[in-house]
Amino acid sequence: xxxxxxxxxxxxxxxxxxxxxxxxxxxxxxxxxxxxxxxxxxxxxxxxxxxxxxxxxxxxxxxxxxxxxxxxxxxxxxxxxxxxxxxxxxxxxxxxxxxxxxxxxxxxxxxxxxxxxxxxxxxxxxxxxxxxxxxxxxxxxxxxxxxxxxxxxxxxxxxxxxxxxxxxxxxxxxxxxxxxxxxxxxxxxxxxxxxxxxxxxxxxxxxxxxxxxxxxxxxxxxxxxxxxxxxxxxxxxxxxxxxxxxxxxxxxxxxxxxxxxxxxxxxxxxxxxx
Numbered sequence: 001x002x003x004x005x006x007x008x009x010x011x012x013x014x015x016x017x018x019x020x021x022x023x024x025x026x027x028x029x030x031x032x033x034x035x036x037x038x039x040x041x042x043x044x045x046x047x048x049x050x051x052x053x054x055x056x057x058x059x060x061x062x063x064x065x066x067x068x069x070x071x072x073x074x075x076x077x078x079x080x081x082x083x084x085x086x087x088x089x090x091x092x093x094x095x096x097x098x099x100x101x102x103x104x105x106x107x108x109x110x111x112x113x114x115x116x117x118x119x120x121x122x123x124x125x126x127x128x129x130x131x132x133x134x135x136x137x138x139x140x141x142x143x144x145x146x147x148x149x150x151x152x153x154x155x156x157x158x159x160x161x162x163x164x165x166x167x168x169x170x171x172x173x174x175x176x177x178x179x180x181x182x183x184x185x186x187x188x189x190x191x192x193x194x195x196x197x198x199x200x201x202x203x204x205x206x207x208x209x210x211x212x213x214x215x216x217x218x219x220x221x222x223x224x225x226x227x228x229x230x231x232x233x234x235x236x237x238x239x240x241x242x243x244x245x246x247x248x249x250x251x252x253x254x255x256x257x258x259x260x261x262x263x264x265x266x267x268x269x270x271x272x273x274x
């Protein structure tokens with residue numbers, strides 16, 4: 001069963017990880033409450049055991065129907081028998097509003113040399129609790145290996161975006177230093193702020209090769225690389241508009257600022273002038 005699009009807001013775990021120094025698995029457990037974790041593990045355990053009754057009872061009415069039992073059976077049969085080698089919480093999405101509490105937790109189950117991603121999404125509105133999503137997805141490897149940053153096996157377009165991003169960042173840095181060292185530059189700090197940011201944003205998922213473009217966006221140094229815990233790297237590049245305008249303007253104005261050469265003092269006059 002595919003998890004429907006959820007209004008849940010993804011928690012910004014990467015910043016927390018950088019500040020805390022904790023490993024991703026520990027931080028996932030911190031961000032999800034023990035109650036939410038226990039609920040998800042309870043229903044996943046029922047699925048693995050083939051006990052579908054409580055799951056069918058608590059499933060949201062819009063998913064209930066004659067095909068639900070077969071879908072649960074197919075999901076359960078996807079998982080190997082026996083106890084998993086390891087279980088990791090790999091994603092946390094929580095949305096709270098008034099009396100609404102929505103939780104979508106993802107777990108990586110490893111059975112020897114097989115890995116599975118299991119997502120369970122639940123909703124509590126007042127006193128009414130329902131399951132709004134359940135998915136079992138086989139993986140070819142652990143998420144850490146699938147989503148690790150590597151240069152091998154990438155498309156020419158991905159290499160081009162990466163090179164473009166690094167070159168853009170270096171170009172912006174060069175223009176910032178040039179502006180900062182300029183002695184006659186008016187409104188220097190405003191120019192530096194303008195130069196620092198790239199405009200527009202082209203993004204590529206380094207694992208899935210999915211592309212996206214956002215015309216109304218700014219990106220510091222015109223280049224960024226971000227990965228959520230256990231998630232894929234997202235490479236983002238922007239157009240260095242401020243740096244380009246500054247450099248062109250500087251080259252247009254600079255010749256007019258160069259004083260005309262003068263003859264060194266004390267030289268005798270040219271004999272041709274007499």
